[in-house]
Amino acid sequence: MYQTLLTxxxxxxxxxxxxxxxxxxxxxxxxFTDLDHAIDEVYNNAEIKTVLITGAGAKAFVAGADxxxxxxxxxxxxxxxxxxxxxxxxxxxxxxxxIVAAVNGFALGGGCELAMACHFRLCSENAKFGQPEVNLGLxxxxxxxxxxxQLVGKGKSMELQMTAHLIDANEALQIGLxxxxxxxxxLLERTKDILQIIMSKAPIAIAKVIECxxxxxxxxxxxxxxxxxxxxxxxxxxxxxxxxDMKEGTTAFLEKRKANFTGN
Numbered sequence: 001m002y003q004t005l006l007t008x009x010x011x012x013x014x015x016x017x018x019x020x021x022x023x024x025x026x027x028x029x030x031x032f033t034d035l036d037h038a039i040d041e042v043y044n045n046a047e048i049k050t051v052l053i054t055g056a057g058a059k060a061f062v063a064g065a066d067x068x069x070x071x072x073x074x075x076x077x078x079x080x081x082x083x084x085x086x087x088x089x090x091x092x093x094x095x096x097x098x099i100v101a102a103v104n105g106f107a108l109g110g111g112c113e114l115a116m117a118c119h120f121r122l123c124s125e126n127a128k129f130g131q132p133e134v135n136l137g138l139x140x141x142x143x144x145x146x147x148x149x150q151l152v153g154k155g156k157s158m159e160l161q162m163t164a165h166l167i168d169a170n171e172a173l174q175i176g177l178x179x180x181x182x183x184x185x186x187l188l189e190r191t192k193d194i195l196q197i198i199m200s201k202a203p204i205a206i207a208k209v210i211e212c213x214x215x216x217x218x219x220x221x222x223x224x225x226x227x228x229x230x231x232x233x234x235x236x237x238x239x240x241x242x243x244x245d246m247k248e249g250t251t252a253f254l255e256k257r258k259a260n261f262t263g264n
Contacts, residue, residue, distance in 0.1 A: 002034040002037070002038065003030050003034060004018065004019055004020055004028075004030050004031045004034045005017060005018060005019055005031070005034045005035070005038055006019045006056065007038060007041075009045075009047060009048060011196075012047070012048065012049035012050060012199050013049070013050050013051070013052055013192055013195050013196075013199075014041075014042060014045075014048040014050070014051045014052070015051075015052045015053075015054070015188075016035070016038050016051060016052070016053045016054075017053075017054050017055065017056050018031060018053070018054070018055045018056060018061070018062055019056040020056070021055075021056040021057035021059070021060075023063075023066065024057075024059060024060035024062075024063035024064075024106060025055040025056060025057070025060050025061065025062045025063060025111070026062065026063055026064055026065060026066040026067075026110075027062055027064070027065045027066060027085070027110045027111070027114070028065075028066035028068075028069055029069060029084075031066075032084055032085060032088050035088050035092075036087075036088050036091070039088070039091045039092055039095065040091075042095060042097055042099070043091075043095065043096075043097075048097060049097060049199045049203070050097055050098045050099075050100070050195040050198055050199055051095070051097060051098065051099040051100070052099075052100055052101075052102055052188070052191050052192065052195060053092075053099060053100070053101050053102070053114070053115075053118060054101070054102040054103075054104055054187075054188065054191075055103075055104055055105065055111075057105070058104070058105065058184065059105045059106065060104075060105040060106040060107075060111070061101070061102075061103040061104050061105055061106060061107040061111050061114075061115060061123075061127070062106075062107060062108075062110060062111025062114055062115075063105075063106040063107075063108050063109075063111055064106075064108045064109030064110050064111055064132075065085075065109055065110040065142075067136070069081075078141075081141070082141030082142065085110065085113070085141060085142035085143075086141075086142055086143050089113060089114065089117035089142055089143050090117075090143075092114075092117040092118060093117045093118075093119075093214060094210075094211075094214065095119075095210070096206075096207035096210060096211070097203075097206075097207070098119050098195065098198050098206060098210070099118045099119055100118055100119060100120055100121070100122065100191055100194065100195060101114070101115040101118040101120075101121040101122070102121075102122050102123075102187050102188055102191040103115050103121055103122065103123035103124065103127045103129075103178065103187075104123075104124050104126075104127065104184060104187055105124070105126060105127060105128070106127075106128050107123075107127060107128070107129050107130075108128070108129070108130050108131075108132060108166070109130075109131060109132060109133055109140065109144075110140075110142050112129050112130060112131055112144060112148075113131075113140060113142040113143055113144040113147065114142070115129075116143070116144065116147040116148060116151060116177075117142075117143065117147065119210060120178075120179050121177065121178040121179060122178060122179060122180045122181075122182060122187060122190060122191050122194070123169050123172060123173075123178045123180075123181055123182075123187070124169065124181070124182055124183065124184040124187045125169050125181060125182070125183060125184065126169070126184060127168070127169045127172065127178075127181075128166050128167070128168060128169075129166065129167050129172050129177060129178075130160065130164065130165065130166035130167065131144050131148060131160060131161045131164070132164035132166070133161075133164070134161065134162065134164050135164045139161065140161065144161070145157075145161065148160065148161065148177075150217045151176055151177055152175045152176055152177055153175075156175055169181045180194075200258075200261075201261065202240070202243070202245035202246070202249060202259075202261045202263075203245070203261065203263040204239070204240060204243050204245055204263060204264075205240050205243075205245065205246075208236035208237075208239065208240055211232070211236065212229060212232055212233050212236055215229040215232050216229045243264060244262060244264040245259075245261045245262065245263065245264060248260060248261060248262070249261065
């Protein structure tokens with residue numbers, strides 16, 4: 001179905017593997033086309049509850065954009081290329097279903113940007129992160145200047161993007177770029193364990209958590225003029241309050257049993 005991705009659906013977890021190991025899974029136009037369609041599948045397939053994104057092979061999650069496609073582009077074509085990447089990553093970021101990155105090696109340039117577009121990240125001990133675009137006379141174009149700053153703060157983001165310095169898994173954990181570091185062998189299993197926990201919670205509430213937290217890291221003007229993330233939280237709380245899942249969750253709590261959420 002996809003030229004550059006491998007996908008599996010097991011127990012509600014949809015695993016998307018960027019499958020260009022001979023190119024260290026570099027992002028080219030076809031990868032973006034395939035990712036776009038795969039995220040559409042996530043949005044539209046009710047059997048998909050959560051998503052895991054990783055890379056094929058032992059060396060790289062995604063080592064960056066495919067630079068061979070950059071030659072001869074006009075300014076307008078380059079802007080369109082960046083906008084295309086941003087649009088696909090926005091779809092990942094705004095998915096109502098949790099999308100988690102399992103970073104199994106190099107996550108550089110566009111690869112780091114892909115990982116940051118996911119709702120959170122786990123990585124293996126051999127992972128390396130960086131935005132080395134200034135080495136090419138460029139800057140991140142798929143949202144990296146914004147998301148890295150949101151995740152690690154202005155000063156660290158400035159340093160990493162201006163020096164093109166690569167950081168290892170432990171530093172990524174220390175600065176908040178990733179949530180957990182595991183062995184390469186246990187990375188996928190650990191990620192799936194967390195996704196299984198998330199899938200035991202109320203799906204509508206999870207979707208509202210994603211929506212409200214995403215608003216928290218953008219300016220109010222980028223949301224709705226005169227309306228804050230706090231206002232959205234109040235509205236989302238009300239939306240959840242009238243769901244069958246809320247009734248089930250509170251009843252289960254009072255009856256001291258595990259809730260059986262249906263997404264209604």
